[in-house]
Amino acid sequence: MRWSKPLSALALATMLAGCESIFGSGDEEPITRLPRALTQSEQELIVASNRFGFNLLREVSARDTSSNIFLSPLSASMALGMTMNGASGETFSAMRSTLGFGTMEPAAINAAYRSLIDLLLGLDRNVDMRLANSIWVDQQFPLHPAFVESSLQHFDARVTALDFGNPASVKTINAWVDQGTNGKIKTILEQIDPEIVMYLINAVYFKGSWTQEFDxxxxxxxxxxxxxxxxxxxxxxxxxxxxxxxxxxxxxxxxxxxxxxxxxxxxxxxxxxxxxxxxxxxxxxxxxxxxxxxxxxxxxxxxxxxRFRLEYDEVLNNTLKAMGMATAFDDVAADFSGMSPRGADLFIAEVKQKTFIEVNEKGTEAAAATSVGTGVTSAxxxxxxxxxxxxxxxxxxxxxxxxxxxxxxxxxx
CATH class of the missing domain: 2.30.39.10 (Alpha-1-antitrypsin, domain 1)
Incomplete structure (x- = not known):
């Protein structure tokens, strides 16, 4: 058997409503259209992400009998999109198909992620919308400079080498998640498995007051x-x-x-x-x-x-395999050679999502983090x-x- 190292993908999503408003006075003009037309690639990315989201919800619902299921398809798509950026061959094709991208070229996918991030973040100053990406790699594990550069350019990702054998690394990663979700998700890791060499994480945070509040x-x-x-x-x-x-x-x-x-x-x-x-x-x-x-x-x-509040977390491995991404989880067949000189020995070990939602009279606050760990009149x-x-x-x-x-x-x- 060949030597292999797993990757880990984690997803955290938090939605919170009912907080005190921290935004504008509410008397500004409503936003009735986007500040610019969407590019063809952006339109295809949004369709792909939404299609992936409903497929993901359907598959999770079929496996999880919990009363409540709450997911962030955008967060999962971005974390897996970063991971796909280092995939090659059949692994790339399977991930691209599962994420709903059809035959889109990698350059178009990356450019669409970049411009969509910028569009969403700057759209409404009365809504606190944040997206953050990060890659955490064992300091002993090499990455291709091109993969690092693409992660920085297209996902605005923080790329950090840590000593995965040092327990302090867990605290460092969890602190980033805590900050990225504005304190709504405190931890994504309890420990680092000795076989894990990389975590790819996306965090989404949303906070908005209702335009018309409930009394x-x-x-x-x-x-x-x-x-x-x-x-x-x-x-x-x-x-x-x-x-x-x-x-x-x-x-x-x-x-x-x-x-x-x-x-x-x-x-x-x-x-x-x-x-x-x-x-x-x-x-x-x-x-x-x-x-x-x-x-x-x-x-x-x-x-x-x-008015409600709930938390949800789910390991998405079997769900994503059923959706067509099994190759990426296969320690023999997976190919992440675009990520590292040792990328042919990498495979995804875990994709996990954690979510939180609270809804009340004032509005909604939401956060999501997705981590991909590679281990390698009338009434x-x-x-x-x-x-x-x-x-x-x-x-x-x-x-x-x-x-x-x-x-x-x-x-x-």
């Missing part, structure tokens, strides 16, 4: 009807005659709640006819999602949404989320999905 005086106890027929008491927030974008028909009930000046929003979806959330969500594709988004229209709506209609629902945080004008999840049992803070 805390209207929040009251209400039952939440879980999938098994039981009920769980929640603190139900309420807005009357909210001016929101929505679509309410026999196919879907969807409402779009804006943050800040309106570039970002939380999109909430209830399955039609009280269908079981998991069963319904298994059929949600990016194409269906875009069709529903296209139907959103302005109007007044009574909106009820639980208005009502939207009432008192049963399992899908929640997504997205940039409205580009369509980029930052977070998406299935909420089956919200716990009130």
């Amino acid at each position: 805390p005086a209207r929040t009251s106890p209400a039952p939440f009807h879980r999938a098994d027929g039981s009920q769980h008491p929640v603190q139900m927030m309420f807005m009357r005659d909210a001016e929101v974008r929505s679509v309410m028909n026999d196919q879907v009930q969807m409402v779009d709640l804006a943050y800040g000046r309106g570039a970002f929003s939380m999109t909430l979806v209830l399955p039609p006819n009280a269908q079981p959330l998991r069963q319904w969500a298994a059929g949600v594709t990016d194409e269906k999602w875009q069709g529903w988004i296209a139907q959103l229209h302005d109007g007044k709506l009574d909106v009820s949404l639980p 208005p209609p009502t939207f009432r989320a008192d049963r399992p629902f899908l929640a997504a945080i997205r940039e409205r004008h580009s369509g980029t999905i930052l977070f998406v999840g299935l909420i089956g049992d919200p716990r009130s803070p």
